[in-house]
Amino acid sequence: MAEMKLCNEWQPIVIMVAIDFALAIVNLLLKNVLDEGMDHLVLITYRTSMATILLAPIAYFWERKSRPNLTAGILSHLFLSALIGATFTQYFFLLGMQYTSATFACAFINVVPVLTFVMALPFGLETVDIKSKAGRAKILGTIVCVGGAMLLTLYRGIPLTNQSHSRSKANLSLNRPHSNKIKTKRWTIGSIALIAGALFWSSWFLIQAKISKRFPCQYSSTAIMNFFSALQSAILSLVINRDISVWILEGKSEILTVLYAGMVGSGLCFVGMSWCVKKKGPLFTAAFSPLIQIIVAMFDFTILHEQVHLGSVLGSILVIIGLYILLWGKSKEAKACVVKSTQATIEEGDQEPSS
Numbered sequence: 001m002a003e004m005k006l007c008n009e010w011q012p013i014v015i016m017v018a019i020d021f022a023l024a025i026v027n028l029l030l031k032n033v034l035d036e037g038m039d040h041l042v043l044i045t046y047r048t049s050m051a052t053i054l055l056a057p058i059a060y061f062w063e064r065k066s067r068p069n070l071t072a073g074i075l076s077h078l079f080l081s082a083l084i085g086a087t088f089t090q091y092f093f094l095l096g097m098q099y100t101s102a103t104f105a106c107a108f109i110n111v112v113p114v115l116t117f118v119m120a121l122p123f124g125l126e127t128v129d130i131k132s133k134a135g136r137a138k139i140l141g142t143i144v145c146v147g148g149a150m151l152l153t154l155y156r157g158i159p160l161t162n163q164s165h166s167r168s169k170a171n172l173s174l175n176r177p178h179s180n181k182i183k184t185k186r187w188t189i190g191s192i193a194l195i196a197g198a199l200f201w202s203s204w205f206l207i208q209a210k211i212s213k214r215f216p217c218q219y220s221s222t223a224i225m226n227f228f229s230a231l232q233s234a235i236l237s238l239v240i241n242r243d244i245s246v247w248i249l250e251g252k253s254e255i256l257t258v259l260y261a262g263m264v265g266s267g268l269c270f271v272g273m274s275w276c277v278k279k280k281g282p283l284f285t286a287a288f289s290p291l292i293q294i295i296v297a298m299f300d301f302t303i304l305h306e307q308v309h310l311g312s313v314l315g316s317i318l319v320i321i322g323l324y325i326l327l328w329g330k331s332k333e334a335k336a337c338v339v340k341s342t343q344a345t346i347e348e349g350d351q352e353p354s355s
Contacts, residue, residue, distance in 0.1 A: 012275075012276045012279050012280050015272050015275070015276055016272075016273075016276055016285065016288040016291075017288070017291065018272075019269045019272045019273060019276075019288075020288055020289075020291040020292045020295060021295055022264050022265065022268075022269055023265060023269055023292050024106075024292050024295035024296045024299065025260070025299075026260065026261050026264065026265035027097070027102045027105065027106060027292070027296050028102055028296065028299050028300070028303070029253070029256065029257040029260060029261060030043070030094065030097060030102075030257060030261060031097055031098070031101070031102040031300075032253060032257070033253055033254050033257045034094060034097060034098040035098065036251075036253070036254075038246075038254055038257075039237060039241065039246040040090075040091050040094045040095060040098075041091065041233045041234075041236050041237035041240070041241075042233075042237055042246050042247055043094065043257075043258070043261075044086070044087060044090045044091060044094070044229065044230075044233040045230050045233040045234045045237060046249075046258040046262065047090075047258060047261045047262040047265070047266060048086060048226040048227070048229040048230040048233065048262070048266065049226075049230045049262065050258060050259060050261075050262020050263050050266070050267070051222075051223075051226040051262045051263070051266035051267045051270075052223055052226040052227045052230060053262075054262070054263050054267035054268070055219055055222055055223040055226065055267055055270075056223045056227075058219050058223075058271070059217070059219035059220040059222075059223045060220075062219055063217045063219055063220050066217065067217045067220055068214075068215060068217075070215075070224075073214070074211070074214055074215050075224075077207065077210065077211050077214070077215075078211065078215075078221060078224050078225055078228060079228050080207060081204060081207050081208060081211055081221075081225050081228075082224075082225040082226070082227075082228035082229040082232060083228070083229075083232055084200050084203055084204045084207060085200070085201065085203075085204030085207065085208065085225065086225055086226065086228075086229035086232075087229045087232045087233050087236070088196075088197075088200045089197050089200040089201045089204060090197075090229075091197075091233075092193045092194065092196045092197030092200060093105060093108075093193075093194065093197040093201075095189075095190070095193040095197075096108070096190040096191065096192075096193035096194030096197060097190070097194075098190070099186040099187065099189050099190025099193065100186075100187055100190035100191065100194070101300055101306040101307075101312075102296045102299075102300050102306070103293060103296050103297040103300045103301075103306065103308070103312065103316075104152065104190070104194070104312055105194055106292050106293035106296050106297075107148075107149075107152055107293055107312065107315065107316045107319055108149065108152070108194040108195070108197065108198045109198075109289060109292065109293070110145075110289055110290055110293065110316075110319045110320060110323050111145060111146075111148075111149045111198050111319055111323075112198050112201050112202055112205075113286055113289075113323060113326065113327070114141065114142050114145040114146065114322060114323065114326055115198055115199060115202035116202040116205045116206070117138065117142060117326060118142060119202050119203065119206060120205075120206060123206065125206065125209060129333075132332075132333075132336070133329075133332060134329045134330070134332035134333040134336065135329065135333070136329070137325055137326070137328055137329030137332065138325075138326055138329035138330065138333075140322075140325055140329075141322045141323065141324070141325030141326030141327070141328070141329060142322065142326060143322070144318055144321055144322030144325060145318070145319050145321075145322025145323055145326065146322070147318055147322070148314075148315045148316070148317070148318025148319035148320075148321075148322055149195075149198075149315065149319060150315075151311060151314055151315035151318060152191070152311065152312060152315030152316065152319070153191040153192075153195065153315075154311075155311035155314075155315070156184075156187065156309045156310075156311045156312070157309045157310030157311035157312075157314070158309065158310050159307050159308065159309055159310075160308045160309065160310060160313065218274055219271075219274075222270060226266065273285055286323075286327060287324070287327055289323070290320045290323065293316060293320075
């Protein structure tokens with residue numbers, strides 16, 4: 001009995017670590033094919049198509065009895081959700097990743113919960129009680145996280161690599177006088193793209209909060225969203241680039257990336273995270289997001305040989321610290337709400353007249 005209880009306690013942790021490891025591999029594969037010149041919108045089209053193929057049967061059989069009717073209003077919201085949360089978000093994140101690095105892009109993923117919190121305040125979806133420790137923690141976490149994001153964007157700093165590696169980079173720079181300016185320009189464009197991607201993703205959470213009330217079927221809504229995103233990305237790609245040759249997958253790396261990123265990254269990982277949210281809550285699941293960046297950083301430096309800069313390390317540390325401060329505040333707030341509701345229930349029971 002004790003062994004079964006211990007297994008149940010460790011199961012969500014093991015699943016989240018496995019999910020983060022799988023998503024880290026997704027980011028590395030995406031970075032690799034982007035550097036090889038694969039079109040962003042084509043990649044999104046194939047990835048969302050694979051996710052749709054995987055999730056559609058699960059959604060049909062799992063939610064066929066509980067799924068409400070699809071009205072025009074729900075479909076329009078799902079179309080907007082696909083445009084904001086899948087098409088635009090993925091496009092800007094892929095563009096930012098191509099111009100910077102996989103580790104740098106993952107740092108902006110950690111900013112998303114904080115941006116979502118800030119954007120939810122005007123709509124009343126989040127509240128802040130400055131007098132409470134939880135409220136002050138949420139404010140402090142937001143400030144620290146935003147400060148880390150600004151540091152990531154505005155400051156690169158010295159490269160943190162060994163001397164031989166740095167010398168080889170320096171020799172290349174001498175042979176190409178304008179390479180530093182080009183790299184700086186690309187890094188700036190990539191940073192702006194990642195900020196845009198983070199803002200779109202945060203906006204998607206607000207849209208999804210409204211959709212979940214009218215259409216509370218996560219597998220069906222995700223399958224439909226991926227289907228709409230595949231159509232949107234395909235149409236945009238054909239409008240922007242009418243060269244049909246970009247749709248031909250060249251080599252095993254592109255085929256593997258499309259299959260793995262779609263089936264595993266957008267499919268199985270989502271199912272696993274949904275299960276963990278159901279078992280342990282959203283705070284538990286969100287707390288594991290910095291692990292993706294740590295795993296990616298390890299592979300990014302050793303396998304892809306990407307340059308790691310001081311600004312990226314310091315900014316990432318601030319973002320992670322700010323994220324955990326915010327999550328701690330939300331956790332305290334959630335516990336306080338549970339205590340208040342329990343006390344209110346007890347008081348109502350005491351006030352009932354005895355028969």
